[in-house]
Amino acid sequence: GAGVSQSPSNKVTEKGKDVELRCDPISGHTALYWYRQSLGQGLEFLIYFQGNSAPDKSGLPSDRFSAERTGGSVSTLTIQRTQQEDSAVYLCASSPESNGFPNRGETQYFGPGTRLLVL
Amino acid sequence: GESVGLHLPTLSVQEGDNSIINCAYSNSASDYFIWYKQESGKGPQFIIDIRSNMDKRQGQRVTVLLNKTVKHLSLQIAATQPGDSAVYFCAERGGLDMRFGAGTRLTVKP
Numbered sequence: 275g276a277g278v279s280q281s282p283s284n285k286v287t288e289k290g291k292d293v294e295l296r297c298d299p300i301s302g303h304t305a306l307y308w309y310r311q312s313l314g315q316g317l318e319f320l321i322y323f324q325g326n327s328a329p330d331k332s333g334l335p336s337d338r339f340s341a342e343r344t345g346g347s348v349s350t351l352t353i354q355r356t357q358q359e360d361s362a363v364y365l366c367a368s369s370p371e372s373n374g375f376p377n378r379g380e381t382q383y384f385g386p387g388t389r390l391l392v393l
Numbered sequence: 394g395e396s397v398g399l400h401l402p403t404l405s406v407q408e409g410d411n412s413i414i415n416c417a418y419s420n421s422a423s424d425y426f427i428w429y430k431q432e433s434g435k436g437p438q439f440i441i442d443i444r445s446n447m448d449k450r451q452g453q454r455v456t457v458l459l460n461k462t463v464k465h466l467s468l469q470i471a472a473t474q475p476g477d478s479a480v481y482f483c484a485e486r487g488g489l490d491m492r493f494g495a496g497t498r499l500t501v502k503p
Contacts, residue, residue, distance in 0.1 A: 278436070309493075314401055316482060316495035317437075365436055381427065382491075384436035 276300070278385035280366050286391045287356055295351045295388045299368030307382060308341055308351050309365045317365065323349060356392045363387040401480060405500045412470040414497045416483035421464060423485040428457060428468045431496065432479045440468070440481075475501045 279298045287293050299306050308320040319333040323343045334340070338356075343349040353360055367382035406412045418426070424445040429437035443450045443457045443466075450457050456469040466483050482496030 314495065317493040319491075367436075381439050381442060383439065384429075386434075386436045 278366055278368055278383055280364075280385040280388050282388060283386065284389045284391075286393065288393055289358060290355055292352065292354045293356055293390065295353075295364050295390070297349045297351070297366030297385060299347065299349070299366070300370075300383055301347075303368035303370050303383075304346070305369045305382075306343060306349050307367045307369075308349070309367065310335075311363045311365055311387070313362075320351070320364075353390075356390075358392045361390055361392045363389050401496055401498045403498045403500065405502060406473050408475060408501055408503050409472055412468075412473045412477070412499060412501075414468045414470075414481045414499065416466040416468075416494050416497075418464050418466060418483070418485045418492075418494075420485060420487035420492070421461075423487040425486040426457070426459060426466050427484045428455075428466075429482050429484065429493075430477075430479045431482065437482070470499075473499075473501050475503060477501055 278300055281296045285293055297306065304325060306323040309317040310320055311317050321328055321334055321341050322330040325346045326343050338354045341349060341351045351364060365384055365387045367384045369382045404412060404414060425442065427442045428440040430440050431437045441450060441452045441455050441457050443459050445461060448459050454471045458467045468481060470477055478499055478501045480496040480498050482494045484491055484493045
């Protein structure tokens with residue numbers, strides 16, 4: 275039973291470059307979430323997927339951030355023209371569907387995160 | 394409670410002692426709460442949850458207490474071990490939104 279996996283585990287990039295972060299959720303989990311965690315801060319919600327659609331994009335900090343999910347499984351978070359303030363740990367989580375409704379707010383299983391450093 | 398800024402609240406305990414980590418929440422409509430443990434360099438790990446129709450729930454060496462009157466949640470760890478050293482944070486669900494606290498850093502001294 276594999277858990278949520280993310281890649282790369284670490285990414286160092288130069289300001290202005292684009293980066294792509296990948297998340298593989300637990301097999302069968304319908305809901306997928308992206309969060310950002312800055313040093314010493316709580317989790318900052320970015321975006322939520324139900325299947326392949328994203329009903330809630332309210333947390334994306336700017337139009338440089340985008341995410342997609344294909345096949346109801348793998349998701350990628352893309353940050354264009356990275357800035358130094360984008361440096362953080364980007365966490366992905368998934369949760370199962372229950373009673374035919376996305377189990378949003380129920381137990382979310384987190385991946386190990388991608389540590390992004392923008393120089 | 395939640396912390397703002399770069400410095401997490403810290404709790405230092407002796408190995409074998411009991412630990413109590415506290416969390417204050419703001420939404421009186423929150424109906425579901427989770428405690429997570431996050432070790433250095435790893436993603437958050439689910440520890441225990443509790444629904445608002447309960448005031449206490451026990452797991453293995455952990456107990457969560459919920460006081461809805463004062464909107465307070467606590468995590469008790471019995472016989473704290475070095476492997477318990479981590480950041481612990483609470484999460485609350487109000488409606489469809491889940492909010493996470495910044496966490497408390499627990500350090501266990503041998």
